[in-house]
Amino acid sequence: MTVEQAGPGTTRPGGRTARIRAAVLRATGDLLAEHGFARLDLADVASRAEVGKTTVYRRWGNPAGLVADLLTEMAEQSLPRTETGTLLGDLTANARLVQRTLSDARQGALFRAVIAAAVWDDRTDGALRRFYDVRIGEWAPCVQQAIARGEVPEGTDGREVIKAVSAPLYYRLLASREPIDEAAADRAAGAAAIAARAGAYLRPDVRQAARPERADEPGM
Template identity: 60%
Template sequence: MAPEMSRPGGRTARVRAAVLAAAGDALIELGLPGLDLAGLARRAGVGKTTVYRRWGTVAAVLEDLVSDMVETSAPRADTGDLDDDLLANAGLVRSTLTDPRQGRLLTALICAAVDDAGTARALRRFYDARTAVWEPCVTDAVARGDLPADTDAAAVVRAVSAPLYHQLLTRGEQPGVADARRAALVAAAAARAGAFAAPVSAGARRTS
């Protein structure tokens, strides 16, 4: 697990930004096996001792990199309309995946997560955090009566991004505007049809 870190300022912030940028570049170019702290220090132009003292392991650097991605992610849309909100979400996912650096970085992190449990945990936290940010788009629609009361908000949000990631990771094709629009509108239609009803627990089934 990454060490506890207070939010840095001044020189500390510049060092963190430089090391995390270097880590992202190295992960894209070399993959997880090519990363080491001394190499990251050289890339970042900072002292090796500083990097060892602050992070200690490559895994801690990658966890901090993912935390930074959460901190700097764009806010959710709040249009008051489910379709428009999900279209905005799909557009954001598409723009991230097609960004020359961010798309490659996310792909590299997903590959690294296959072999490294720490990276996998960090990436899961990233996606859980981003999903939670967008869940109010769905819960607000439930409150307006636009969706069934038992709609699983997280499942709807994941359904928007899933086909876009699938297209990139399994076909090597960057999702286009039409792909993003289709993903959002299909998720919205399925949600209205009750396809994302929250699962009923075993205990609830026994007492019903």
């Protein structure tokens, strides 16, 4: 759910086409970080990337198309999941990766711009949702591994655990503007691990099945 800086779902192009795409998406990210989505202009992107305006207009069409492709690229190029052998270790690795991304001046500004744009632009919203779906899906298996080791209860929802790790860090980015440091990342990971062990992230069907029936409920 984090990036180290990669669209649409097609075969990745090679040669000159790949170089053009990389330059355009880099320029898109830079301009988003500098000026936000509202001022993202395809002509400015073309100028920054040193490619023809016609190429940018023909391939991406509008700013939302650029952002959608940028988010696809970011998801593809983000670092793979770390496996430490413990749930806390894995969640801490995830939290620190999020922390490094969001505390980076360029990346933090880029995410603020994209998240703000997603509030009112449907295509950007869809691209952002796909980005996070990919990143959460990459890390959720660490919870399944923790279930297999007996660290957390059977039926724990791995995706919800990963969301809980990132949420406090995004709150700092978007709301409180407090420092996004390693201490904050470690607290987020530790809190999510404790809650997962206590059964806070059981799937609703599992939680319902485990709830004892009361004498006054139907069927008793």
